[in-house]
Amino acid sequence: MGEKDVMLSEPPAAVEGRLPDPDHRPWPWWPPAPARKEMASGAGNIDSTQLDVRHGVVLYLDDISVSFDGFKALNKLSLSIDAGELRCVIGPNGAGKTTMMDVITGKTRPDAGKAFFGTTIDLTKLTEPQIAHAGIGRKFQKPTIFEHHTAFENLELSMKADKRVRKTLFAKLSPEERDRIATTLAQIRLDDSADRPAGLLSHGQKQWLEIGMLLMQEPKLLLLDEPVAGMSDEETERTAELFLTLAGTHSLVVVEHDMSFIARIARKVTVLHEGSVLAEGTLDTVQNDPRVIEVYLGR
């Protein structure tokens, strides 16, 4: 039985990211301690080649609940994202949007419910690094770029930090790798700023650079939490274009308050409220839904 099968079966005590007592082997096939240590470190095991989207679904959340001191941040949240879909998630402050992303990326363990990446990868059994390695990339609001390195070098570092690429930081780039970086720079519209220190880029350019760094790791699912906050109108428009070109080859979940941005990219829109789905459909449908109007305007 391969490592994949082991991780996808029911690990008895992999609760809260903890793995069982090193000497305890509940089942004969349970891997010995050194192998489990490697799993826990996120090194190896599941990568995006194991993502099974044959049923067309890339992310499946079912009845997810998360409580903080008795307060239900997520309350039986169920949601399913198709492969290649660009999904917008909106909802008032405190609706649970960021908590939902925390659950998907393994930062927060749900108290109850299922979370699957494709049909086989159980996200509730994996650590944060394992989930990233499996092919889920998350963009945080504050970019985590290296300010003293150029835009090109930031992408280079991100590629070399990719555990699937067995490269040291000092290895010389191959022509193919240079091409990949150049393609990504063009995609994020930084080809003219390749040699600028990242610290000198505009706010919007820094955000794109971080998206580029995510793209270097070839994620299958991208989670973007308020990606256009603080951007100029022009940067916002260019971000919309970028997301529209990424959809199809990637699946995207975009949380944003900027409704003109949402209107520009919207396909299917999910409205969260008090930790669960209030409405789902086209932007027009949800905007005309009396319950949505009540939540946004009724207080």
Ligand SMILES: Nc1ncnc2c1ncn2[C@@H]1O[C@H](COP(=O)(O)OP(=O)(O)O)[C@@H](O)[C@H]1O
């Ligand atoms: N770590 C935490 N501890 C306690 N409460 C939290 C924590 N994270 C989120 N919450 C609460 O959960 C609710 C949902 O938060 P959040 O997911 O950030 O909402 P949104 O992103 O939709 O604005 C909020 O009421 C928030 O205060």
Ligand SMILES: [Mg+2]
């Ligand atoms: Mg939030």
